Amino acid sequence: MNIEKTILALEKNNYEVSFFKTSEDAAHYLESKFNDEYIGFGDSETMFHMNLFDRLSLHNKVVDPKHCGAEATFRDTAIKCLTTDIFFTSVNALSETGEMVNIDGTGNRVAGSLFGHKKVYFVVSTNKIEPTLEASIWRARNIAAPGNAKRLGLKTPCAVKGDRCYNCSSPDRICNGLLIYYKKMNNTDMEIVLIDEKLGF
Template sequence: MNIEKTIKSLERNRFKVTYFEQAEDAAKYLDQAIDGKVVGFGDSITMKSMKLYERLSAHNEVHDPNQSTDNDEFLEIAMKCLDTEIYLTSVNAMSETGEMVNIDGTGNRVAASLFGHKKVYFVVTTSKIEESLEKAIWRARNVAGPKNAMKYNLRTPCVAKGGDRCYNCGSPDRICNTMNIYMKKMNDIDEVEVVLINDELGF
């Protein structure tokens, strides 16, 4: 894993990058940078570990589908996240060549990361960096996907097999329904910032 190469590659792809050795420092940075805004969240164990909802909701209007109590409320909040000023999420994998990969089941996380905001933050740990795009895709499918399915205790082959790999299943519970590769910053978002943390939070 070459962190310096990854940062330079991301910057060539028009992503702003801020790097932190500690998750707490990254959380403080985001807490200071985002103030008095309407904010949307995408599902992220990394962000949960950093308690970003608790921090940011103290002085921002934060919409987080994970705060919902049922599926209808989840979808209602997810819709609000599509046009917030600021959107925060993570990715399942990143390559040293500067691409990021996300797999989604409902589509709200990927959809909201592509359009409709003044700024998007990707909060990502260095543990998700792979040497190439091909290896990043493999990681997203065979590491992050099964672990996310296990998190929700879904009825899929990857969960039944202990999360060993993706089985490209046809289960109704499947959450690997779409895959997005972020190759460059999207044109109509003012700024996309990768907050890169040298830690092993999330999947």
């Protein structure tokens, strides 16, 4: 995997890119960047690993469907995340040619990543880098989605067998939409926080 080529391609596609050797360095960078901000989260195992919700909540208002508590539903919290000033999420794959790919089941993660915020941050580890867009789509479908299905304890063939996507019709299917980010969306600042570790799926 060619990290330098990936960063240059993402910058050419109008993204800001911050590169960190460790997730701790990246978490510290993000922690020190925000104060008294209104931040929404999309689901991300990488962000969960970095404990970003707790760290940012110390001095910001952070809403996360994973932390909706007893008084709010997933849906209500996810809708709030669509109207925050800042949005944080990840992607399932990114390519050395500068595209990114995300798969979503409910749509809150991809919806929040496209429009409505002043700035969107994609927190991504280098193990998600593939040489081409086609390989990124394959990775999102056959590695990331089965890994997430297993993590969530879903009853899908990919979670049970753990080897690839079976394009299932399971009620638990999490692959209902696939989004390709060819370039940064207009009118929204977007930054890729790239971490040179193996995180997420």
